Amino acid sequence: MAERGEPLFLARDSYRQRRLADAARLLPVLGVVLLLLPGFITITVDAIIYIFSVWAALIVAIGLMSRHLARRGPLDDADNALGDDGER
């Protein structure tokens, strides 16, 4: 039972870290979806602008995530053992 005023999560940091890893796994899926779309853009110049914008956004997103993912120790899965709340 958490005392009033204390955080509900005892391992908030590692929980966040695991969710960040989840996000890093999902990002390429999002990237695939976004980058398959230009097949349906008919105007070449529009396609060029669209592709390069998505590309730049992906670079920024993974850059931000990777910085945090690699900040602690070795690049292991934080979910090797069962997590604080039994979640993986």
Added chain:
Amino acid sequence: MSFDLLALVCASYVIGLFAIAFWADKRAEAGQSSWLNSPLIYTLSLSIYCTAWTFYGAVGYAARSGMEFVTIYLGPTLVMVGWWLLLRRLVRIGRTQRITSIADLISSRYGKSNLIGVLVTLLAVVGTMPYIALQLQSVTLSFDVFSANPGEGLNQTAFVVAAGLAAFTILFGTRNLDMNARHHGVVIAIAVEAVVKLVALLAVGIFVVFILAGGPGSMMDVISASPIAEQSIRPERWTVLIALSAMAFICLPRMFQVMVVENYDERHLATASWAFPLYLFLMSLFVVPIAAIGLNVLPDEANPDLFVLTVPLEFDRDALALLAFLGGFSSATSMVIVAAIAVSTMVSNHVVMPIWLSQRQGGATVSGDVRSVVTLSRRLSIAGLLALGYLYYVFSGGGGALAAIGLIAFTGMAQVMPALVGAIFWRGATRYGAAAGITVGFTVWLWSSFLPSFGAGGIISADVFENGPFGIGMLRPQALFGIDGLDPLVHAVFWSLLLNTFAFCLVSLLTLPTPLERLQGATFVNVFRYSENAPGWTGGAAEAEDLLMMSQRILGGREAQDLFISEAQSQGKEGYLPDVTPAFLERLEREMAGSVGGATAHAMLMQITGGEAVSVEDLIKVADEAQQILEYSSQLEAKSAELGRTADQLQQANEKLVALSVQKDGFLSQISHELRTPMTSIRSFSEILMQGENMSSGERQRYSQIIHDEAIRLTRLLDDLLDLSVLENGQVTLNERSEMLDAILDRAIAATATPEQYIEIQREPPMEAVPLFTDGDRLAQVFINLISNAGKYCDAEEPKLQIEVHMLDGRRVVDFIDNGTGVPPDVQKVMFEKFARGTDHRAAGGAGLGLAICREVMKRLGGDVIYLPDREGSAFRVVLPEARQAAA
């Protein structure tokens, strides 16, 4: 600009690269390699993905097919963005298993099978060959642009370039045998070349956009007006190309080399995950503008593949053109060098070494340095590979657009992908499955992509193209199974990968893995759970000396001895020969795998140890993943429960200790008090005796009597204490024999019959005739104590003591009940404790140890003594020992 000047610049550039590589190697040897191992260098070394095909070909590609060229960069971008999913695993596996090449990875995973290694190597050689030809072609064409007589001496130029590259690669690529020692010189040269090609392409791009077109806005107008704008994206090709380039990025031998084998710190991946896509982004930013301007300003017959060079030349920017030339040259050379190193390692480890080993009688145990053999085979492989590339260039007639050749090579190497993905995600993948998948994919690729690349009438005749081999329409190279009308590339990729994956999965499902395969499968798939190697050796038969002899020949004398000595030290042994433990064999195998590849190292150790490599225990250890997790968590649970229990026990023990300490303090103060009282009177009366010279004899007699009595009391106290301590420590020896209860009672009553403590005793003789087997004297001691207590404490006018013997719950008990007022309730609780005493006034002779002794004695005898609170007077019940009754 003259051709000679170009050759001179080119030569000095190459010499510069040699110098940088040489310097980096020296720095690394001197141990000053910290910045050589930075994430930046790692990212730049990945740029060998961008070959001359990228540098020149992308512009040509854009001129012909619009935006499609960008798929070649989007695939790798997606792979890097998804690094947490795949590359992270790959790099960790590569590092823990000391993987030397992609063939080594696949073969190690599938039970260190050399067959798989050979298949992947074959694929790599055949797939790399057109790629090297492509580089030679692009360098040759770019030279030709500057040539006074265009179109002449192309083959000679190609030959000179191939020979020069072979020399550079041999010089820096085979300096150190241990692949994990990394090729600092080569890596740094590649990084420099990466910068050169990026700067060159950006320079041309900026020139085109800001000087020729007059800014990004008007550039867009130029693009919209150019033929490029008419090239719409074809969704099926778009999708297939992204997938293909993503797979190739992982599977190409040279990419695997820089990404996994040359990786120094897996955290570099985190930097490369955004930095490398950024590099690709910059590399492709100006491709379309250059193509559009090129199409605009150059004549129609100009080769779009050379726009990067010809556009600056058209506007007489010789310096820019020279920079562009160096960029293209860099792209080509760095790719060829790394590809040659990667493929030659495969050829040497998976083809030459196994053959050499099996050719020699006695195999691994023969004497002589293997290292020279390995080095030689690597050097020959490099030369051979470049020769093959040159021949491909000559025979394909330099034909076909650059991009087309590149895509053929991509499709070839992508055939490794199903086996690779299976290797690191599916424990059920077997070596037969991998072999079947790769073989099927390879065959389909040869037939539908590689052989047709020589053109109709090249190797495959035009008739076969039209009607299929032997008139079998189903097998037409570009319309397999009668499905017509697909783009040839989409067709080849689709069928080869589909059939490859199908064969891989089906055969894997139908076949059984060997024990070693299951072990490696578990290790690869769960690389983050057990980062250490799964143990693979049962040890035993091998002699440390044999092992040392063999490893000296592979690792080199000093290195091998250092390894053995450090192992011996860690085992706590003197000298340089460690015990041949499974752990040591494993370490040795890993070290050797760094030099000759996993399969060969394993085979050599097998020859010496001769032992089965996998024990049942090892298998059980990795038998079931779910089981493992369960076991792990239940172990954790058990451990924490155990810790909890221990903590509880500790707390209890602590409380007990505290209580004991309090008790001990109480006991000590009590005993000092008890001893002090008689001592005080002895001392004072003996002082009186000493000073009383005029003392009457009567007085002297009386005082001496007091001293005597007090001394007796002291002695009795000490005797009781001694008795109790003996009893409590369990040191007492019982003198057990058969005796009658009434006899013991008689003795006890006789011993207590003193006139001053008279008490009338009522007995029931018939009930007392009970035979006992016990220590009669000790039992009598208890009875004496109880009877004399009754005498001392019974406060009735006519004290009476009732002694009753009866059976209770199958136990014989003796009750001692007097007619007094009984023991007050607060005393009842503590009277069996030491120094507990009833009302002090009549306790002349007791020290309060009597009942404590009684209880101890009865416990020793196997019975008990308790107080019965519900009687009128004091009532003590002695429960007689059970076993003794039965024995009697």
